[in-house]
Amino acid sequence: MSASAKMGANALRGEAELCVAGERLVLRPSFAALVAAEAELGPLFALVERAADGRLALGELAALFWHCVRDRPAALTREDVGEAVVAQGLAAVTPALRVLLGQILQGR
Known part of the structure; x- marks a missing residue:
């Protein structure tokens, strides 16, 4: 387990968790992460x-x-993330999505 997963998501930072290949990953909507997402996905x-x-x-x-x-x-691929979403189903990943979208709208 990575050090990131051991620390877990910090709700005060608007973080969420996603399980990929048996490992809990922390999703953090930092400025850099959101700029990269916006560059790819649009506004x-x-x-x-x-x-x-x-x-x-x-x-x-x-x-x-x-x-x-x-x-x-380092070994994590984008396909791993996509496959984890499909394997868990939309209902299971919606709480993480809700947290990220909330941070986009509200900020910290």
């Missing part, structure tokens, strides 16, 4: 609107999670 407010309308694509969800992984393990 974050539009992303939030798509999510609210139920139109957030699986690839967009995986991309947002990928960019927000704190202390990303």
